[in-house]
Amino acid sequence: MSETLEDFSLGKRPKTKGMIHKVGVVGCGAVGQEITRTVSEYGIDVIFLDLTEERVQDAIVQISAQLDETINHWGLTPGEKRAILSRIKGTTEYSDLADCDLVVESISSRKKGTSLEIRKEIFRNIEAVVRQDAIISSNIVTLMISDLSSVLKHPERAIGIHFILPINKSNVVEIVKGINSSDEAFEQAAKFAGMINKKIIRLNESPGNIVTRMLVTTINEACEILMEGVASVSDIDMAMRESGYLFGPFEMADRIGLDKVLKYMDNLYQEFGDKQYKPSPIIKRLVRANYLGRITSRGFYNYKSGRPVDQTVTCAVIK
Amino acid sequence: MKIIVLNCGSSSIKYQLFEMPSKNVLAKGLVDKIGLKGASIKHKRSDGVEAKIEGEILDHQSGIEYLLGILISEKYGSIRTLEEIDAVGHRVVHAGEKYSGSVYITEEVIGALEECIDLAPLHNPPNLKGIYAMKELLPEVPQVGVFDTAFHQTMPPKAYLYGIPYSLYEKYRVRRYGFHGTSHKYVSQRACEILGLDIEKQKIITCHLGNGASMAAICNGKSVDTSMGMTPIEGLIMGTRTGDLDVGALLFIAGKEETSIQFTSTLVNKFSGMLGISGVSSDMRDIEIAAEAGNERAKVSMEMYQYRVRKYIGAYAAAMGGVDLIVFTGGIGENDTITRTRSLDGLEFIGVNINEEVALKSRGKEMLISTPESKVKVIVVPTDEELMIATDTYEIYEKLALESVD
Numbered sequence A: 001m002s003e004t005l006e007d008f009s010l011g012k013r014p015k016t017k018g019m020i021h022k023v024g025v026v027g028c029g030a031v032g033q034e035i036t037r038t039v040s041e042y043g044i045d046v047i048f049l050d051l052t053e054e055r056v057q058d059a060i061v062q063i064s065a066q067l068d069e070t071i072n073h074w075g076l077t078p079g080e081k082r083a084i085l086s087r088i089k090g091t092t093e094y095s096d097l098a099d100c101d102l103v104v105e106s107i108s109s110r111k112k113g114t115s116l117e118i119r120k121e122i123f124r125n126i127e128a129v130v131r132q133d134a135i136i137s138s139n140i141v142t143l144m145i146s147d148l149s150s151v152l153k154h155p156e157r158a159i160g161i162h163f164i165l166p167i168n169k170s171n172v173v174e175i176v177k178g179i180n181s182s183d184e185a186f187e188q189a190a191k192f193a194g195m196i197n198k199k200i201i202r203l204n205e206s207p208g209n210i211v212t213r214m215l216v217t218t219i220n221e222a223c224e225i226l227m228e229g230v231a232s233v234s235d236i237d238m239a240m241r242e243s244g245y246l247f248g249p250f251e252m253a254d255r256i257g258l259d260k261v262l263k264y265m266d267n268l269y270q271e272f273g274d275k276q277y278k279p280s281p282i283i284k285r286l287v288r289a290n291y292l293g294r295i296t297s298r299g300f301y302n303y304k305s306g307r308p309v310d311q312t313v314t315c316a317v318i319k
Numbered sequence B: 001m002k003i004i005v006l007n008c009g010s011s012s013i014k015y016q017l018f019e020m021p022s023k024n025v026l027a028k029g030l031v032d033k034i035g036l037k038g039a040s041i042k043h044k045r046s047d048g049v050e051a052k053i054e055g056e057i058l059d060h061q062s063g064i065e066y067l068l069g070i071l072i073s074e075k076y077g078s079i080r081t082l083e084e085i086d087a088v089g090h091r092v093v094h095a096g097e098k099y100s101g102s103v104y105i106t107e108e109v110i111g112a113l114e115e116c117i118d119l120a121p122l123h124n125p126p127n128l129k130g131i132y133a134m135k136e137l138l139p140e141v142p143q144v145g146v147f148d149t150a151f152h153q154t155m156p157p158k159a160y161l162y163g164i165p166y167s168l169y170e171k172y173r174v175r176r177y178g179f180h181g182t183s184h185k186y187v188s189q190r191a192c193e194i195l196g197l198d199i200e201k202q203k204i205i206t207c208h209l210g211n212g213a214s215m216a217a218i219c220n221g222k223s224v225d226t227s228m229g230m231t232p233i234e235g236l237i238m239g240t241r242t243g244d245l246d247v248g249a250l251l252f253i254a255g256k257e258e259t260s261i262q263f264t265s266t267l268v269n270k271f272s273g274m275l276g277i278s279g280v281s282s283d284m285r286d287i288e289i290a291a292e293a294g295n296e297r298a299k300v301s302m303e304m305y306q307y308r309v310r311k312y313i314g315a316y317a318a319a320m321g322g323v324d325l326i327v328f329t330g331g332i333g334e335n336d337t338i339t340r341t342r343s344l345d346g347l348e349f350i351g352v353n354i355n356e357e358v359a360l361k362s363r364g365k366e367m368l369i370s371t372p373e374s375k376v377k378v379i380v381v382p383t384d385e386e387l388m389i390a391t392d393t394y395e396i397y398e399k400l401a402l403e404s405v406d
Helices: A030-041 A053-072 A078-086 A116-129 A145-149 A183-195 A211-227 A233-242 A249-256 A258-272 A281-288 B060-071 B107-118 B124-137 B150-154 B166-172 B181-195 B247-257 B261-270 B273-278 B284-292 B296-320 B330-335 B337-343 B385-405
Strands: A022-026 A045-049 A088-091 A102-105 A135-138 A158-163 A172-177 A199-204 A301-304 A307-311 B002-008 B013-019 B024-032 B040-045 B050-054 B085-092 B143-147 B203-209 B213-219 B222-226 B325-329 B377-380
Touching: A022 A030, A022 A116, A030 A045, A030 A053, A030 A078, A030 A088, A030 A158, A045 A053, A053 A078, A053 A088, A078 A088, A102 A116, A102 A183, A116 A135, A116 A145, A135 A145, A135 A183, A145 A158, A158 A183, A172 A183, A183 A199, A211 A233, A211 A249, A211 A258, A211 A281, A233 A249, A249 A258, A249 A301, A258 A281, B002 B060, B002 B124, B002 B385, B013 B060, B013 B385, B024 B060, B040 B060, B050 B060, B060 B124, B085 B124, B085 B385, B107 B124, B124 B143, B143 B181, B143 B385, B150 B181, B150 B222, B181 B203, B181 B213, B181 B222, B181 B325, B181 B377, B181 B385, B203 B296, B203 B330, B203 B337, B213 B296, B222 B296, B247 B261, B273 B284, B273 B296, B284 B296, B296 B337, B325 B330, B330 B337
Parallel strands: A022 A045, A022 A102, A045 A088, A102 A135, A135 A158, A172 A199, B002 B085, B085 B143, B203 B325, B325 B377
Antiparallel strands: A158 A172, A301 A307, B002 B013, B013 B024, B024 B040, B040 B050, B203 B213, B213 B222
C-alpha cells in the first residue's frame, strides 16, 4: 500500500542484481567466528549456524570478547561494538538461513579423516532452504568446490571463498571457481568480497589454492631445517619474519593449528603424490601429543595468556 | 534558474534545490543509509510538505535517481521536468593544490579529483560518485565543484608547510590544506555584509565550532592560515578528535599499547577530544550539564576547549598583525553561548569587549555580540554551506553562459 522509492524511479538504467544483505555462516568455530565478526563489521547481517544451542551461545561470547579486545587496543568504540553484535544472530535451524543471499560453510577441519561427506551434507541442507539465486560457498582450503557442489541441484551457484587468517588483518580472499561455477556466482562472491573490503584473487580450483599450498611446503621445509639441527624454532621464525613474512612458519603453524596443518598436508599429498607435501614427522608427533598450537596453549611454542614463552622442540646439535 | 546542490557522504546524500539568484530554497532532503538496510529519503518541500520514503538504495546513483524522481513527482515535486534543472553544485572535500576556487567540472577536473583520493580516502570517493551519477543522469547539465580546501589555497608556504623533509612534500604533497573552507568563506563575507565593512580591508578570525572544528585567519578576504592541516585532526580540540598533539606522544602511545596504524587512527579520530577527556560525551551540551553537576573532567575539558580557541585567536592576531573582526559559526559557535563567551575571556588587551548580556542570550541567529566600543567586533553568523555552493555554481554558470555568447 505505502509508496516505496521504486515508485520514483526514472527507469534510467537496467536493474542490477541485488546486493548482499544477509550472509549465513555454517559452523562457528574459530574461523567461523572470525568470518561472522568481519562480515558484521562491514554492516551486513549475519546468521551463523552450529550444532547445539550451547555452541551458538559460546560463539557469541567469544565474538563479544574479541571485540572487547579490539576496543582495548582503541580499534573500535563501544557503540560500534553494539552495532556489530546487533547484526549477528545464531541458530541451530537451517530454515533460519532461508533469506540469506550468500551462505559460507566453514566447519572446523579438526576432526580426523576427510570432512568431505559432512560438508556435502551441509551443502544439501543449505540448498534445501535458500532462495534459488542464493550463492552457496565454502571456506575452501584443500578440498575441491566441484566435489562439494556435485550434490547440489544447481551446482553452478557454488563457489569457493578462502578467507586468509587472520581475516581482519589480511586484505585478500581467494575466490575459487569450480568446474561448474557460473560467472554470476563469481560476480556475487566478488561483490561480497568488495563489501567486506577485501581484494580478490581469482583462481581455478586446485587443492590448497595458492596460499595453503605455499604455506604447508614452507612449514615442512622449516621442520627439515629444525630436524637437521641447523637452527632453533625461534631463530627460523625470526629469520623469516625479518625477511618480510608477517609470521614465521612455526608461529603460523601454531596459529592455524597443527592438526589442521597436518590435514592440509595429508590432503595435498593424496592429491599430488609429491613428497614435498608429506607431513613432517615432527608435526605428526606433536599432533599425537595434543600439541596443537595456540588452541591448546602449546605447539611449537608454549603459550601463556596468548603469548609464546618458550619453545617445545629443541634443535639437534652435534657436540 | 534552478540549481541543485549535492553533498555526498559515504552512505548519505544531502541535497537542496535552489531558485537563483533569489536564493529561495524550493526543497531539501537527505538520502540516508545508501547500500545499507533501512535506506530512505527524507524530503521536505518549501511549503512544508514532507515525506519519508523507504526502499532499497543500492548505490549513490540510484539514490540520486530517486531524489530526482521525487523532485519531479506530482505529490512531492517542486519542478515538472528534469530539464528545469540548470546546474548542479557539488560539495567536494579535497582538491589538493589543484583548485583555489570553485570550478566547472570537466573530464580534466574529474581526473584531478581522482588523484586527490589519496589525500581524502573517506570523503572524495563518495563526492566523485555523486559527480559520476549526475553525468549519467543529467548529461547536458553543467556541474560545478565547490571544494572544502579551495578557500585556504591562498595560505603562504610558511603557513602550509610542515617541518618535515621537503622531499615528502614534493613526493606526496604532505602539507596543510585546511577544511570547512566554504563555511569560513561564507561567514566572513556575510559578516562584512551585515556590518557594512569592506572585506578587502579587514583582518578576520573565523571560528567554525561544530563537532568538527576549525579556525581561519582571513586577511583582506584571503585565508592566510587555518587550524586544520593535511587531515581534519589538527588544530582545535573537537568532539572526538585530538586536535594538536605532540607526534612524539602518539608514537609513545602506539608503542605502549601496541596499536596498529589503523587502530591509532581510530584512537585520535574517535576516542579523543572532548569525549576522551571528559569521559562523558562528545556532545558539548551533555558535557556542560555534567560540568554543572560538578564533574571535574567535564569542567577541565571545557576549559581546554576554550583555551585552545583563545590560543588560536592570539596566534592569528599575531599572524595578521591585528584583528578587526571575530566570527563564530557552527553548532557550538552559533548556539553554545558559554563556550563562545568564555573562549574570549581575557582578550580585552587586544581590544575584544563582549556585551555579555547579548552574548549569553543570542542563539542560532546573526548577532553582533561585542559592545559598541569594542575595537574588535565579534559576531555570530550561522553558516550556510549549501547556499555558498549554490552561489558559486550560479556565478560559474553565468560566466559559462557569457563565454558561449562570445
